[in-house]
Amino acid sequence: MESVTPILEFKNTCVSYTKQTMAVKYVSAAIERNTITAIMGPSGCGKSTLLRAVNLMHNLYPNIRVGGEILLNGADILSMEPIDVRRRVGMVFQRPAPFPTMSIYDNVLSGFALNGIRLSKAEKDATVEHCLRSVALWDEVKDVLNKKGTFLSGGQQQRLCIARALAMKPDVLLMDEPTSALDPIATKHIEELLLELQKEVTILIVTHNMGQAKRISSKSMFMYLGELVEYGDTETMFTNPTDERTRAYLTGKMG
Amino acid sequence: MNVKTKNRLFKDKVMLWGICLFAGLTAVPLLAILGEVLLRGYDQLSWSFFTEPTPTAYKAMKAIAAGEPIPGGIANGIIGTLIMLGMAIVVAVPVGILCGAYLAENSKRRFAQVVSYLTDLLQGTPSVIIGIITYIWVVVPMKGYSAIAGSVALCIMMLPLIIRSTEETLKILPASLKEAGLALGANSARVMLKVQLPAAFGGIFTGVLLAISRVIGETAPLMFTALGCSLIRWSIDKPISAVPLLIWEFFNDPNLQDLIWGASLFLLLFVLTLNVLSKYLAKKWNQ
Structure with missing residues (x-):
């Protein structure tokens, strides 16, 4: 049976950096459980801003205001404590950012260490192996777990960051252009990985790359100048977009 | 090579030498200090210089009078x-x-x-x-x-x-x-x-x-x-x-x-x- 409440729902979500201008304007959309939803749009359209609203990253910057509602399993996260929300909503950034002073092993477990959660040695080993296996990194790094994470290649570092986010067993994984700093082969690995991971976690991914959205996502959002122009099945959007602006973007006339 | 190019290259060289000269000059004070202190101080360094306290003026005076090095250290x-x-x-x-x-x-x-x-x-x-x-x-x-x-x-x-x-x-x-x-x-x-x-x-x-x-x-x-x-x-x-x-x-x-x-x-x-x-x-x- 399908769940009635969507795992994540935007209701008239607005984000503004200054009083005069809104970076995200009245976005409403329901994200389905265990899907990959791509957020597309030209630079500056507010897609990263919308994504960062979901794990309350904007709370770090006092001048940014977030309005409307964002429901996680039916509860509005805007009224929750950031540290509670962020344990349930993981995030992977554009540039791979493994913690430079920690080993690969400790990077995977950093979520626990940072939250003061103690694990036994066996639990630690099991978590590290499971998470690194689920990002297909285990075979490559199992003999160098005590090396620093920064020794890995860019693609491996990004997979390590995904493993680090997965270790906390989040409901939703936010990805902010996770492959834009990677070469095509590393990108392909990550994309294959995401298709696997959607069984475990709901993924919301911001991408500049239309091909990537088409390859991996089942639903797509198209944003333009802060508005959500179109939201629907990726298949439909790419073949038969309803809005003229979406068509112009997808055919390369605007971008 | 025409004259203009030669001229420009010459100016470039003059500039470079000038910069090297002044960069070298800034190192002179440090090297001079180091040299002076080393020259005057190295023969005082000994094991007792690091293990013994300062001598009294009287002891030092006696040593100087006898032509011996001052005992004690820092x-x-x-x-x-x-x-x-x-x-x-x-x-x-x-x-x-x-x-x-x-x-x-x-x-x-x-x-x-x-x-x-x-x-x-x-x-x-x-x-x-x-x-x-x-x-x-x-x-x-x-x-x-x-x-x-x-x-x-x-x-x-x-x-x-x-x-x-x-x-x-x-x-x-x-x-x-x-x-x-x-x-x-x-x-x-x-x-x-x-x-x-x-x-x-x-x-x-x-x-x-x-x-x-x-x-x-x-x-x-x-x-x-x-x-x-x-x-x-x-x-x-x-x-x-x-x-x-x-x-x-x-x-x-x-x-x-x-x-x-x-x-x-x-x-x-x-x-x-x-x-x-x-x-x-x-x-x-x-x-």
């Missing part, structure tokens, strides 16, 4: 310097790092801006004034000169350097590092402690070493606080000696003047070693 100064430096470090390092972390994180707050400005002023305060203030604050209430008072003065002088280096190093860390930590659900104190400060360790450590090398040669503030002492002393509530204080005392005592250069050489080499070490470590951590 052990009292070395031990005093290390004790005061140690106490100053124990307080200044944690306080300075915490303050620097606060300033780096809250640079937009009014209070942080005021503290940051005051830190700059403290850094520019003449050391002799810090000495006299510490005299009023510590020596007078404690009714006597002491190693504690000396370490307070050194601590005040170290603080701004540690604060500044911590703040600057934290500020140049990529913002993604902090956000990545917070995105895992940690509170900002833990992210600071487990992610940001460890990542900034190289820069902070360099700052601490530079702070040490800055205050280790301070003489004026110690004159008001530690006073000096010709015995080897381990207690912290009594007057104590320090290497720069000894250099001043040797200078003022005609019988002990031969010891100036050995003490100077020791101090100079100590500071240079710290500087080289901090450069090396900074490089190593930046890789």
Whole structure:
């Protein structure tokens, strides 16, 4: 049976950096459980801003205001404590950012260490192996777990960051252009990985790359100048977009 | 090659030589100082120079009259310097790092801006004034000169350097590092402690070493606080000696003047070693 409440729902979500201008304007959309939803749009359209609203990253910057509602399993996260929300909503950034002073092993477990959660040695080993296996990194790094994470290649570092986010067993994984700093082969690995991971976690991914959205996502959002122009099945959007602006973007006339 | 091109290349060469010349000139004072101190001081360095306290003027006089080298050394100064430096470090390092972390994180707050400005002023305060203030604050209430008072003065002088280096190093860390930590659900104190400060360790450590090398040669503030002492002393509530204080005392005592250069050489080499070490470590951590 399908769940009635969507795992994540935007209701008239607005984000503004200054009083005069809104970076995200009245976005409403329901994200389905265990899907990959791509957020597309030209630079500056507010897609990263919308994504960062979901794990309350904007709370770090006092001048940014977030309005409307964002429901996680039916509860509005805007009224929750950031540290509670962020344990349930993981995030992977554009540039791979493994913690430079920690080993690969400790990077995977950093979520626990940072939250003061103690694990036994066996639990630690099991978590590290499971998470690194689920990002297909285990075979490559199992003999160098005590090396620093920064020794890995860019693609491996990004997979390590995904493993680090997965270790906390989040409901939703936010990805902010996770492959834009990677070469095509590393990108392909990550994309294959995401298709696997959607069984475990709901993924919301911001991408500049239309091909990537088409390859991996089942639903797509198209944003333009802060508005959500179109939201629907990726298949439909790419073949038969309803809005003229979406068509112009997808055919390369605007971008 | 036409004349114009030749002309331009010639000007380029002149410029380059000029720059090299002046760059070389800046190294001259340091090399001259090092050479002078080495030349005059190297024959005073011996095992006893580091293990024995300052001789009395009478002993020195007798040795000079007999044509022998002056007995004794600067052990009292070395031990005093290390004790005061140690106490100053124990307080200044944690306080300075915490303050620097606060300033780096809250640079937009009014209070942080005021503290940051005051830190700059403290850094520019003449050391002799810090000495006299510490005299009023510590020596007078404690009714006597002491190693504690000396370490307070050194601590005040170290603080701004540690604060500044911590703040600057934290500020140049990529913002993604902090956000990545917070995105895992940690509170900002833990992210600071487990992610940001460890990542900034190289820069902070360099700052601490530079702070040490800055205050280790301070003489004026110690004159008001530690006073000096010709015995080897381990207690912290009594007057104590320090290497720069000894250099001043040797200078003022005609019988002990031969010891100036050995003490100077020791101090100079100590500071240079710290500087080289901090450069090396900074490089190593930046890789």
